[in-house]
Amino acid sequence: MASGGLSTSAKGKVEQLCDHLSEDLVSLTSHQRMDGVQVYLHEKDLWTKFHSVMTEMIITKAGRRMFPSYKIRVTGLNPKAKYIFLMDIIPIDSHRYKFADNQWSVSGKAEVAILGRLYVHPDSPALGIHWMRQLVSFHKLKLTNNHLDPFGHIILNSMHKYQPRLHIIKADEKSGFGSPNTAFYTHSFPETVFIAVTSYQNHTITQLKIENNPFAKGFRGNEGLDLHRLSQTPSKEYVLVPQNTTRPRMLSAVQVTNGLPLSESCMAGRDAKRTVVFCSVMSPKDAFALFISAGEPPCLKDTDLSSGVPHPEQHGNICHCLSPSVPSGSHGLYSTEPATPLQPCMYISSTGDSEVPDWPFSQDCLPQQTFSISTGQRVCGNLSYRADCLGL
């Protein structure tokens, strides 16, 4: 088992629990359920796109990462309780498949499944607030077809169909962690079903992987004068920036001074008209996320602000894409004012690999306007911005 940063005792208990899981992967009736927990699949649209043509995942002897990566956002955990996040991948049926005539079909009986390997998220165990604050990414999980794999990768059989599953285990000693009463939550997303292959069978899948996986950029066709996506639509505010030019910094248009940190790198505030959250997190370079809403319901609620865990869609609030250059689903500047719906509003990754939008502002967008940052009634700082750069 890939057990990440678990302590020896915790590892032992997880392994003990996993034995229970392996014994009966479906009916864990003796365990307590975790009510109120909700899990959202990151990049669901992308997963759906792959799923529509039957997702294939390469497996190699050395281990291969999944693409799309399995990333989720979770709500409803107890912020102060510890949890362990882990994944397993189970056979979806007892068939072996083949790809012929541009479609998958059953070609025989499945080989013996290798069960019992789980991938424990390296942050485990961690507090609920930690898991809820950011995307939980399983991108480092690797798949292998080597039945003698010594690295803890998840072992699969080629040409077999699988379903990844997420398990959340309450790692609280007081509530009997490791015992049959351990509280747990299991969830699987139907769109993450895939067929393991040693080489791609469906050319459509190959193209989707090449188009969407940054590491496969080398196989994309149209090279040449490749400018930033945002820069391909010239406008008065935006400058053309070559691909290899460093993205202008967040602070070229927005400055937060003396703000109250919501988490290690998030600040939030609101004035009479809008709520603003500025997050400069994760990426060692210049990752950011900024959310702006006007009127009610705001993009964020005070409860979210105080915990640093904005969940706009959880409250039924709709955030909108502020800049027409930032497509729905990406990071960037969001406001309730324009009409383009954006779901979800915010992603922050602890792993430093989050997708960061191209920064759509030129260097000469310097802060011009300022308003107070507060959480609830408490004023704790100022945020400066230049309205025309933000499109306000």
Place this chain on the structure above:
DNA sequence: TCGGCTCACACATTTGAACGGA
């Protein structure tokens, strides 16, 4: 003969050490 697998390869991103300037 053929379907599936392995491996070397080119090309991409990511990571972290080394370095220099403030």
Place this chain on the structure above:
DNA sequence: ATCCGTTCAAATGTGTGAGCCG
């Protein structure tokens, strides 16, 4: 001495395609 930003090489992650194997 420390911090911060930049540079660059090494490590790592990709799909491709030729060759191997059962």
